[in-house]
Every structure is written in C-alpha cells, then in structure tokens.
Amino acid sequence: xxxLVIVSHSERAADGIKEIAAEMAGDTQIEAVGGDGDGGIGxxxxxxxxxxxxxxxxxxxxxxxLGSAVMNAELAIEMSATDAEIADAPVLEGAVNAAVSATSPxxxxxxxLEAANEAGEISKV
Amino acid sequence: xxxxxxxxxxxxxxxxxxxxADEKEYLTDLDSAIGDADxxxxxxxxxxxxxxxxxxxxxxxPDELVKTVGITLVSExxxxxxxxxxxxxxxxxxxxxxxxxxxxxxxxxEAFLNKVKDRGGASVGAKTMVDAITPxxxxxxxxxxxxxxxxxxxxxxxxxxxxxxVNFTTPIRASKGRASYLGxxxxxxQDPGATSTLFILEAIRDTAVEYLGDGNLEADATSxxxxxxxxxxxxxxxxxEES
Numbered sequence: 001x002x003x004l005v006i007v008s009h010s011e012r013a014a015d016g017i018k019e020i021a022a023e024m025a026g027d028t029q030i031e032a033v034g035g036d037g038d039g040g041i042g043x044x045x046x047x048x049x050x051x052x053x054x055x056x057x058x059x060x061x062x063x064x065x066l067g068s069a070v071m072n073a074e075l076a077i078e079m080s081a082t083d084a085e086i087a088d089a090p091v092l093e094g095a096v097n098a099a100v101s102a103t104s105p106x107x108x109x110x111x112x113l114e115a116a117n118e119a120g121e122i123s124k125v
Numbered sequence: 126x127x128x129x130x131x132x133x134x135x136x137x138x139x140x141x142x143x144x145x146a147d148e149k150e151y152l153t154d155l156d157s158a159i160g161d162a163d164x165x166x167x168x169x170x171x172x173x174x175x176x177x178x179x180x181x182x183x184x185x186x187p188d189e190l191v192k193t194v195g196i197t198l199v200s201e202x203x204x205x206x207x208x209x210x211x212x213x214x215x216x217x218x219x220x221x222x223x224x225x226x227x228x229x230x231x232x233x234x235e236a237f238l239n240k241v242k243d244r245g246g247a248s249v250g251a252k253t254m255v256d257a258i259t260p261x262x263x264x265x266x267x268x269x270x271x272x273x274x275x276x277x278x279x280x281x282x283x284x285x286x287x288x289x290x291v292n293f294t295t296p297i298r299a300s301k302g303r304a305s306y307l308g309x310x311x312x313x314x315q316d317p318g319a320t321s322t323l324f325i326l327e328a329i330r331d332t333a334v335e336y337l338g339d340g341n342l343e344a345d346a347t348s349x350x351x352x353x354x355x356x357x358x359x360x361x362x363x364x365x366e367e368s
Contacts (some may be wrong), residue, residue: 038348042203067302071208072207075211
C-alpha cells in the first residue's frame with residue numbers, strides 16, 4: 001500500500017490537510033509534517049525524513065507546499081530508505097486525489113503520483 | 126592520517142562560525158529586505174552546531190568531517206539554505222575521499238556547484254547564491270588547471286570572483302527564491318545567500334593561506350610522510366597521508 005507524506009511550512013496546515021485527505025483515504029497511511037522543527041514556519045529535511053521512515057510499506061507520494069519544501073523533501077528522500085516521489089501538484093487537492101487513488105487495490109507509486117499530479121488541472125471557478 | 130587536513134577543516138569551520146556570529150545581523154538585514162529575515166540567524170545557528178559537532182570527531186577523515194558539516198547544516202539551518210548548503214556539502218564531500226588536494230578540491234567545488242544548481246533549479250542571473258558560487262568555482266578550476274596557480278592563490282582569485290558575483294546580485298531582479306515574489310522590488314538589494322557564500326569562501330581562503338602559505342606550499346612539508354623528490358608536490362603528499 002502506497003502512503004502519503006504531507007509537507008507544509010506550517011505544522012497546523014499539514015495536520016489540517018491530512019485531516020481533509022483522510023476523509024477519503026480509507027486505510028491509506030498519511031503522515032503530516034510541517035514547520036522548521038523548532039516550532040517556527042519552515043520545513044526541515046530531517047523531520048520529513050522521519051515522516052518518510054514512518055511509512056510502513058516503504059513507498060510514498062510526497063505532497064509539498066511552497067519553495068524550499070521541495071528541496072527539503074528531495075533531500076529527505078535521498079536520506080530515507082522509503083521509495084518516494086514528490087508530486088507536482090497543489091498540496092491539498094493533490095493529497096485528496098492521491099488519497100483516493102491509493103485506496104485502489106491496484107495502486108502503485110506511479111498511479112498515486114499520477115493521480116496527485118492530475119490535481120494540478122483542477123479548475124475551481 | 127590526514128591530521129593536518131582535519132585541523133585545517135576545523136580551523137575553516139571556526140572561522141566560518143565566527144564570521145556568521147559577527148555577520149548575523151547584517152545577513153538578516155539583507156534578508157529582511159527581500160526574504161523572510163531569517164538567513165543570519167539560520168546560518169549562525171547552523172555553523173555554531175557544526176563547530177560543536179566536529180570538535181568531537183577526533184578520528185574522522187576529511188570527507189567524513191565535511192559530510193558531517195553538511196548533515197549538521199541540513200538539520201540546523203532552515204529555509205532553502207539548509208538543503209542547498211547542507212545537501213551540497215554532503216554530496217561533494219565524496220570527492221575528498223582521498224584527501225584534500227588541488228585536484229580533489231576542484232572536483233569538490235564543481236560537485237558543490239552542480240548540486241546547488243540541481244537542487245535549487247537556479248542559474249546565473251536569478252539573484253541567488255548561484256551568482257556567487259558559479260564564478261568562484263569556474264575561477265578556481267581555471268586557476269588550478271590552466272594557470273597552474275597554487276591552491277591558496279587560486280582561492281584568492283575565487284574569492285575576488287565570488288565578490289563580483291555578490292555585487293552582481295544587487296541591480297538584478299530575482300527570478301528564484303522568496304525574493305522572486307517581490308518582482309521588480311527586489312532590484313537594488315544584495316542577495317543574502319550569495320553574501321553568506323562569500324563569507325564561507327573567505328574563511329576557507331584564509332585557512333588555506335595559513336596552512337599552505339600564500340602561493341607557497343612549503344607549510345605542508347611539516348608533514349612527516351612527505352617523500353623526497355615528489356614532483357607532484359602538495360597534492361600527492363596529502364593523498365599519501367591519507368593512505
């Protein structure tokens with residue numbers, strides 16, 4: 001089963017996005033990680049690595065918000081044993097799409113990543 | 126055993142950590158103009174942690190020490206500077222597995238630059254640390270490989286090029302990083318990341334000048350393992366120290 005890691009500059013934002021995505025996620029494992037590790041706004045590669053390592057099945061799609069979240073997520077993936085890919089998607093919509101996709105019995109890292117990326121096409125108005 | 130190299134790396138870190146403490150306010154002022162005003166505090170916190178960490182590593186080889194510098198920066202420096210500096214030190218440290226030589230230091234510098242560019246996706250002219258690192262690395266490589274300068278002298282040239290790169294960031298518009306959100310309002314402000322790059326490189330140059338002499342590598346002859354008549358000079362000597 002493919003897991004999800006939500007990365008935001010804010011821990012509360014990450015937790016909130018996880019809360020929304022979990023509504024559609026069934027048994028999919030979702031880890032939320034946010035902040036700079038000291039209670040401030042930012043992202044931390046080592047904290048993201050911990051979240052990746054916590055994914056029990058060794059495969060994860062990573063949803064990120066802004067700027068250096070991408071760099072820290074890349075670095076965390078390099079440091080973690082978990083096989084992971086970063087979605088090129090808006091973090092909330094991507095997380096919901098990925099969560100739904102991950103519930104499929106045929107879900108793979110690629111299919112969940114693709115579903116997350118499709119969230120970039122969603123038009124809101 | 127590479128004792129000299131280990132001491133040189135520690136001294137360079139001491140110099141960088143002292144400089145970051147001195148320049149914390151200045152870097153934060155630069156960052157408050159076009160960023161989120163944390164670069165000085167982040168870099169200072171990172172290098173004070175590095176100073177403590179490697180002081181305890183008495184048996185480490187140069188590449189292990191530099192890798193630890195990177196790992197520590199990754200976990201202690203926030204923002205983009207953490208993965209950019211930390212991740213690049215981690216990756217480039219592999220080039221120092223056989224010790225610090227003229228050749229391996231060029232390979233290190235190139236690996237560092239490539240990692241920063243890969244990770245951050247910035248190229249020259251985007252008003253980032255790449256504007257400082259790129260001319261410094263190119264100048265260092267040319268000085269060693271084409272102009273046959275000694276490493277300390279090549280580093281001095283690289284510092285000059287780095288400084289010009291830092292100055293180049295002031296009049297241009299940011300297209301990467303937090304400053305890019307400001308658009309034209311980023312014009313007229315010196316990039317904080319390029320500036321901290323210059324401080325790091327100046328500290329490395331000062332260390333090299335002390336250990337190698339200013340264009341004169343005789344200081345390395347204090348090593349007990351320097352063989353006589355080794356025409357390759359300093360780089361071979363240090364490689365042998367490692368083996």
